[in-house]
Amino acid sequence: MPANSEYNARHLSVLEGLEAVRKRPGMYIGSTDSRGLMHCLWEIIDNSVDEALAGYGQSIEITLHPDGSVEVEDSGRGIPVDVEPRTGLSGVEVVFTKLHAGGKFGGGSYAASGGLHGVGASVVNALSSRLDVQVLRGGKVHQMSFRRGEPGRFQDGSRPSPDAPFEPSTDASPLDVVGKAKRGQTGTRVRYWADEQIFIKDAAFSADDLHARARQTAYLIPGLRITVKDLRRRPGTPGAEGPVEEVFQYDGGISEFVEHLTPATPVTDVWRIQGSGSFKERVPVLGEDGRTAMQDVQRTCEVDLALRWDVGYDTVFRSFVNIIATPKGGTHQSGFEAALLKAFRTQVESNARRLKAGSDKVEKDDVLAGMTAVLTVRLAEPQFEGQTKEILGTSAVRRIVAQVVEKELTARLTATARAQKQQVHVLLEKVVAEMKSRISARTHKENQRRKNALETSTMPAKLADCRSNDVASSELFIVEGDSALGTAKLARSSDFQALLPIRGKILNVQKASVSDILANAECAALIQVVGGGAGRSFDLDAARYGKVVLMTDADVDGAHIRTLLLTLFFRYMRPMVEAGRVFAAVPPLHRIEAVTKGVKEREVIYTYSEQELYATLARLEKEGRSYKEPIQRYKGLGEMDADQLAETTMDPRHRTLRRVNIAEVEAAERVFDLLMGSSVAPRKDFIVSHADELDRERIDA
Known part of the structure; x- marks a missing residue:
């Protein structure tokens, strides 16, 4: 003891x-x-x-x-x-x-x-x-x-x-x-x-x-x-x-907040919905004698909502109770989502023939895709779950928010004004497209899983797949054009390296709708080959390759194609980027054959920039070594021999890859919208303001 x-x-x-x-x-x-x-x-x-x-x-x-x-x-x-x-x-x-x-x-x-x-x-x-x-x-x-x-x-x-x-x-x-x-x-x-x-x-x-x-x-x-x-x-x-x-x-209040939260291209204007409701609540009330007694108190709950839909599929939702952020939601959020789904289901069902929606039902995720919303409710003495105030628990708020949102949103969706009607039509088409994409992804999920060489019949004919079934070790190289594909086929290790050629510049998905992307052969093939689906339904575990390598020429067109591909991955296959599974190949620009006196074998040196080339030539001159003229300058991957491409760009033992990552999603959103979005004026201003920083000699590098 x-x-x-x-x-x-x-x-x-x-x-x-x-x-x-x-x-x-x-x-x-x-x-x-x-x-x-x-x-x-x-x-x-x-x-x-x-x-x-x-x-x-x-x-x-x-x-x-x-x-x-x-x-x-x-x-x-x-x-x-x-x-x-x-x-x-x-x-x-x-x-x-x-x-x-x-x-x-x-x-x-x-x-x-x-x-x-x-x-x-x-x-x-x-x-x-x-x-x-x-x-x-x-x-x-x-x-x-x-x-x-x-x-x-x-x-x-x-x-x-x-x-x-x-x-x-x-x-x-x-x-x-x-x-x-x-x-x-x-x-x-x-x-x-x-x-x-x-x-x-x-x-x-x-x-x-x-x-x-x-x-x-x-x-x-x-x-x-x-x-x-x-x-x-x-x-x-x-x-x-x-x-x-x-x-x-x-x-402007929360209407300006919504515009601040989402810089992407809008599908609708910012819609402002306001209303209120009352409810009775039995609470302890402090009397003048310092004691508390249970009483029925009439409460008023004010609802203020601002929301907008954009071309993407990401959802940005902020909810507040008396200016307190409730990141984990609560009764106000559940009321909002229930009313949102009910209003959209009613409109899609009543316009099913025009929208070609069939008999399938819209789900919550279909409506939330591309939505940015700020919801605030104000009421006296709200009940929270815990001291952290992250979840609202007042049950009556759900009913009030649902009633206000359903009534006002239905009025918006059935408006007869021409401009409003056009926005609603585009929005409903977007919601139905999300529904079809979700159903398609679910239907074909089994077909999108990793297949071996005997099971690639459903894959695009131009895909040169690998033999390995191990997703972690497999690599998909997206190559620019058939000429690069021919060299890459000879340079790759077919055990774990697959090749998918694309024809030039693919669709700019920042400006396109979901239906346009699925109708585009290059984008559809790429999404199918990667195998995880697209958009909100993307399943990282179903992806068929451990690495996706963008292998484009080292010129302006190659950089543009790489940017278009990155836009597709960022918008519709973002989990691949967030997991660090998307890479950019770094092919060399120059090939130098260095000659040393008394040595028959020539040393081959690859350089990856003009600066590195001049530094290498200066070093060789300092060492008293000469080099074969002219120095080979690669304009594209198709100019390389298979062994050169393998040694410099594809062989894991010698190659250099740049991992694509997202340090700040919001900053990346702004950059993609600036460089690839439909608004031309900001892009023009960006180009003009940064023109002095461009080295003209690097334009073709």
């Missing part, structure tokens, strides 16, 4: 107030790294945002100071400065020192807010080595300071510091009046220094995350002006050279 086996009531610990927060910070902010540090900042910012959401104040200013502190200033009503009767403390001290205290428990101060639990400001205070709060209210500037949650006064020198001498307060409410406020001016300013005893050394505020959150919030509250100042001069950031300021204000 262990020596210290005694266990009774005196071994229990009762953590009072903010002591519990400092003992277990992860329970309140998730972690003590940069993520937790940013969570504290969101708590302070969200308090200011809730004021703007309630209609008080239209500006928030966030400043990152060089000393590691952060300041948030708003033009809201200001935290109450009068004495709270039950505690005898000022409103400011209650908000920053008492857990589960605030104005968001149904007292009528906020119709809808992001704060629910009353722990945000007090948690930040507990985890700060110093926090200063100034409140502009009643024509006065009130100030209070805290050290690790304890109220008091700092004896500051030339500038405020958490290391300044601190005197804990013995007053009941140490709220000092430090100045006068302009007439009618109200607001709250909070500046705090995160406690180094709590947070790890590498924890730092991320300007990029802050900008993203500020931009998102500004979209959700039209007219709200959010200013972010970075005074830290941190290396590697936009503010490295000096103070930088960025302002976010969007009067």
Whole structure:
């Protein structure tokens, strides 16, 4: 039996107030790294945002100071400065020192807010080595300071510091009046220094995350002006050279948010759907005596939706409850999706003959393909699943969102205005094309699996397949033209290397519809040979080859063909790119036969750029070696002998391959839309602005 086996009531610990927060910070902010540090900042910012959401104040200013502190200033009503009767403390001290205290428990101060639990400001205070709060209210500037949650006064020198001498307060409410406020001016300013005893050394505020959150919030509250100042001069950031300021204000609200989220070519305009509904909810209500009693409360839920469809198949969906992001969805998202599917099914069924839809039913994924949507709901005291607020749980919201979306969306889909009618027709054709593509992929899934040499009868006749059944080791080379195919057939190892020739420049899929792509022989053959399907139904496990290598000539046309092929893979077979299974071959440009005195055998050297050629020739001259004139310059892969092509481009022992990867999907989306999209003007501007960077001698390289 262990020596210290005694266990009774005196071994229990009762953590009072903010002591519990400092003992277990992860329970309140998730972690003590940069993520937790940013969570504290969101708590302070969200308090200011809730004021703007309630209609008080239209500006928030966030400043990152060089000393590691952060300041948030708003033009809201200001935290109450009068004495709270039950505690005898000022409103400011209650908000920053008492857990589960605030104005968001149904007292009528906020119709809808992001704060629910009353722990945000007090948690930040507990985890700060110093926090200063100034409140502009009643024509006065009130100030209070805290050290690790304890109220008091700092004896500051030339500038405020958490290391300044601190005197804990013995007053009941140490709220000092430090100045006068302009007439009618109200607001709250909070500046705090995160406690180094709590947070790890590498924890730092991320300007990029802050900008993203500020931009998102500004979209959700039209007219709200959010200013972010970075005074830290941190290396590697936009503010490295000096103070930088960025302002976010969007009067168009979530309609502008949708346009920001998707730069792709639109099929429809941004459709805005708004409505509301009411429901009854039985909740505990706090009475004047401090006790709670269950009551039936009438709630109102406001629904605001902006959505648009694009030519692609990716879905971008953002949902919010009182400006709180709900990345894992909830009842509002399920209501939206149910209404969306019902409205589209009704329209497709009623137009089945014109759309040639047959008797097949549209599924949710068919409708979501290419859709970008932002859904926001506002209601008092929403129920979330857990403190993280990632999933909305209020059940009545599902019905309200479904009713609003179905009614308004049906009106859009049945509109008689010519422009609107044309958009709806194109959209319904796109949805039906997605449905047919999904059904086709499912029907032919077994046929698209890896086949051996005796089972390639369903494959295109021009495919020169390999013998291996091992997907991981097999390679598909997409070669440009029949001349390159002839050489490549002799150069390849037929055990694991397959060849598929394409005739010149394939269809630009960035501009084409799904039906155009499936009707195009080159694109259809390539999709069939790869074997994983296309678009949303692409199955990476069903892909027939471990590597796909784009082997084009080293000239301008070859680069264009490679870009067209990459566009096809990025748009319709993206999992192959994300898995790192798409490569670009690097064929040489020059072949040098170096001659050494007294040695009969000549050394063959391949170079891959003009710069490398000149450097190699200079090295040979320095070594006193000559070379055979003229130097062979390869204009295309067909000019190589089979052994040369094998040695330089196809043999895994000697070749060089460039792996195609996607570091940032959104940045890649913008680049593909710029270079390959249907909008000509931005592409022209790009070409003109970068013309000076082009070396004319490299045009044919």
